[in-house]
Amino acid sequence: MATRHIISIGDFDRKEIDRLLDHAAQIDKKKYDENALCGKILAVLFFEPSTRTRMSFESAMARLGGTSLSVGSVEACSMAKGETLADTIRVVSGYADAIVIRHPKEGAARLAAEFATVPVINAGDGAGQHPSQTLLDLYTIRQSMPIDGIDIALVGDLRYGRTAHSLASALSLYNARLHTISPKGLELPATLAAGLAEKGMEIIEHDDIRDVIDTVDVLYVTRIQRERFPDSASYFNVASNYRITPELLTGAKKHLIVLHPLPRVDEIDPRVDASPHARYFEQSKNGVPVRMAMLMRVLQ
Amino acid sequence: MTTTESAENEGLLVRRIKNGTVIDHIDGGEALNVVKILGITGTTQEALSIATNVPSRNMGRKDIVKLTNRELSKEEVDRIALISPRATINIIRNFKVCEKKGVEIPILIEGLVRCPNPGCISNTNEPIRSRFKVLPEGLHCCYCDWVITRDITGHII
Numbered sequence: 001m002a003t004r005h006i007i008s009i010g011d012f013d014r015k016e017i018d019r020l021l022d023h024a025a026q027i028d029k030k031k032y033d034e035n036a037l038c039g040k041i042l043a044v045l046f047f048e049p050s051t052r053t054r055m056s057f058e059s060a061m062a063r064l065g066g067t068s069l070s071v072g073s074v075e076a077c078s079m080a081k082g083e084t085l086a087d088t089i090r091v092v093s094g095y096a097d098a099i100v101i102r103h104p105k106e107g108a109a110r111l112a113a114e115f116a117t118v119p120v121i122n123a124g125d126g127a128g129q130h131p132s133q134t135l136l137d138l139y140t141i142r143q144s145m146p147i148d149g150i151d152i153a154l155v156g157d158l159r160y161g162r163t164a165h166s167l168a169s170a171l172s173l174y175n176a177r178l179h180t181i182s183p184k185g186l187e188l189p190a191t192l193a194a195g196l197a198e199k200g201m202e203i204i205e206h207d208d209i210r211d212v213i214d215t216v217d218v219l220y221v222t223r224i225q226r227e228r229f230p231d232s233a234s235y236f237n238v239a240s241n242y243r244i245t246p247e248l249l250t251g252a253k254k255h256l257i258v259l260h261p262l263p264r265v266d267e268i269d270p271r272v273d274a275s276p277h278a279r280y281f282e283q284s285k286n287g288v289p290v291r292m293a294m295l296m297r298v299l300q
Numbered sequence: 301m302t303t304t305e306s307a308e309n310e311g312l313l314v315r316r317i318k319n320g321t322v323i324d325h326i327d328g329g330e331a332l333n334v335v336k337i338l339g340i341t342g343t344t345q346e347a348l349s350i351a352t353n354v355p356s357r358n359m360g361r362k363d364i365v366k367l368t369n370r371e372l373s374k375e376e377v378d379r380i381a382l383i384s385p386r387a388t389i390n391i392i393r394n395f396k397v398c399e400k401k402g403v404e405i406p407i408l409i410e411g412l413v414r415c416p417n418p419g420c421i422s423n424t425n426e427p428i429r430s431r432f433k434v435l436p437e438g439l440h441c442c443y444c445d446w447v448i449t450r451d452i453t454g455h456i457i
Contacts, residue, residue, distance in 0.1 A: 008445075084426050107421040107443025111428060126419045128444055191447045194437070 004298045005113040005120045008129040009166045014173040021139050023293040024286075032292065037066035040299050043096035044070040045088070046123070047079070047103045052262060053123045053132065056287035057100050060295055063288065069096055086115045093117040098299055101125075119298035127160045133261055134166040136290040140283040141218055144257050147171070153179040153212050156222035156242055156267060158188040163261040164222050165192055172201045179204050179212045183238045186228065209242065213251045219244065219277075221260045221267050236266075245269040249277055259283050315349065320368040322390040322397075323380065328353050330384045331363035333453040337379050337412065338372065346370045359386070379412055381405040382434070383453055405434055413439060413448065413455045420444040430457070 005011075012020075026032065042061045046054050058068045079088055085103065089112045092099055101112050102123040109122030109129070124130040141147050152171060154164045158180055168178060168188070178201060180188050193203055206212055209219075221244055229235040243266060244258060260268060260280040272278050326334055331350045340348060349366040356362040377389045381403035391399035411429035415422050422430045422443045432439040438449035448455055 010445075085421070086427050103421075104419075105421040105424060106417060106419045106445075107441070110443050111421050111426060114428070125421075126444075191437075191449070 003113075003117070003119050005109075005116075005122075006131055006294055006298060007109050007113055007120065007122045009131045009134045009170045010129075012131075012170075017135065017138065017170065017173070020135060020293050020297060021142060021290075023296070024135075024139055024289040027289040027292050028286075032064070032296075034063065035065040036296060037061065037064035037299055040064075040066040040098070041096040042066060042068045042295065043092045043099045044068050045092065045099055045101045045103075046070075047101075047108075048124070050102055050123070052284050052287060053102065053130075056284075057121075057123065057132075057291050057295075059288050060291035064292055064295060066097075066295070066299075085111060089115040089120075090117075098295070121294060121298060124162060127162050127165075130162045130166050132287070132291055132294055133163045134170050135294065136283060136286045137163070137167050137220070137259060137261070138170060139286050139290050140259060140279055141257070143282075143286075144279070145217060145255060147174040147176065149175050149177075150217045151177045151179065151212075151215055152218040152220060153181060153206075153209070153216045154188070154220050154222070155181045155209060155244075157186045157224045157228065158182040158222070159186040160225070160228070161222040164188070164220065167220060168192065168196055168201075172196050172199045175200075177202045177204070179206055179216060181206045181209050181212070181242065183224065183242065186224065209244070209248060210251070213248060213256075214253065217253065217256060219252075219256060219258045221258065221264070223260075223263070223265055223267055239266055243267060243269060244272055246271050246275060249275060252277060315366075316395055317349075317366050317368045317392055318395055320346070320366065320370055320392055321372045322392060323365040323367075323372075323377070324362070324388045324390060325356070325359060325384075326363035326365065326380070326387050327384040328359065328361035328363055330453075331365050333383050333456065334363070334365055334380050334387070336453075336456050337383065338367075338376055340367070375406070377401075378404050378406045379409060382409070382439075408433055408442075409439070412457060413452065414457050415441045415444060415446055416448060416455055417441065417444050417446040420446060 061068050093116045098119045100121045100123050101109050103125050106126035106128035108125045113120040122129055122131055158164050224239050226235045256277050257279040258277045262284055331352045347368040351364040353361045371391050380387050387403050389401050390397045410431050413432055415430055420443055431442040438447045440447050
């Protein structure tokens with residue numbers, strides 16, 4: 001049987017996504033075998049900083065009775081000595097039953113899958129794919145409303161934000177209408193937008209969040225990174241136009257939910273946390289049942 | 301220019317070869333890129349003749365490449381289709397055309413084109429060759445999903 005990897009959300013069809021989210025929902029209701037992955041070892045190879053993704057994968061593995069191995073920091077592993085990723089993956093395949101990888105280079109997880117003899121899960125590769133984040137985003141939306149036909153606004157850095165790319169691709173399977181609001185130069189890549197349009201997705205660009213706040217069902221906010229701007233003043237000038245505040249949300253639909261892959265910096269006013277619209281901490285928590293379902297998919 | 305003049309010019313420009321491959325009907329101006337695609341460099345041993353911008357009745361102008369004592373494989377010639385889909389391949393043995401075929405656009409190309417995305421893993425020291433799916437909209441990097449939609453020759457390794 002071919003090794004099962006999870007590299008890109010594009011590798012899933014809608015039926016597979018729905019099945020995995022159904023499984024996550026069962027896990028959320030505590031309907032799972034706590035020893036399902038007893039004796040299994042997960043190698044956690046993170047070559048970039050991470051809090052939520054890494055810890056939730058480790059938590060997911062522990063809740064299923066398995067254990068996790070980690071190399072610690074990048075400086076502490078052989079790649080610091082110049083070892084290729086391909087060699088690292090070959091070696092680690094001998095120590096674990098599955099590998100979760102985060103790497104700064106796009107396509108790194110696909111390369112890892114070519115050299116691994118165990119399943120590989122992509123936990124983010126550069127500005128590329130982040131399928132586990134997308135699955136938990138979809139799961140969080142589904143907790144509040146059916147995904148089919150929703151109006152969703154993607155706000156912030158849509159050029160480099162891998163979570164926005166993956167989510168947009170997945171939503172094309174659900175007949176969603178996409179509204180994009182981003183600073184100049186950080187728009188959704190043209191090739192991605194063209195690909196989504198070809199799949200029949202309606203994409204509408206806006207200059208101001210206020211133009212769509214009474215239309216959308218989901219606000220998906222991403223971080224605008226300071227390093228994309230020449231100086232702090234121009235960053236603050238731009239970022240302030242993309243900030244979600246309680247005042248902005250007064251015009252929103254009652255059932256609107258605000259999502260953010262976190263960490264947030266200035267994009268969401270902390271006063272929004274108490275609003276019934278805020279779902280980002282719930283979204284982060286959902287990482288555990290969704291990643292449990294993913295681990296069971298590749299390891300069972 | 302009359303047809304006779306054209307034929308004379310062509311005759312002067314490209315002599316017959318005894319054994320090897322003649323790539324004809326290359327889009328005008330693309331011969332050097334064809335040579336690049338085939339990996340023919342200054343260190344290659346085979347004798348190589350290139351005729352460029354030769355008048356052609358059907359194509360207006362065309363390029364021709366003749367390579368002595370080397371018969372190109374199907375994989376090699378199909379790569380030419382990426383930049384010159386009308387090219388024809390003639391395999392010559394003892395001055396006779398033994399095989400004549402067109403080029404077919406391959407489904408996948410490996411190690412031929414460099415991914416323009418500087419963040420792509422294929423642009424590192426990893427032991428892999430670049431790999432692209434050939435799609436109607438362009439070349440799709442199998443590693444980072446980047447799509448090259450124009451100037452394919454500019455990305456040839």
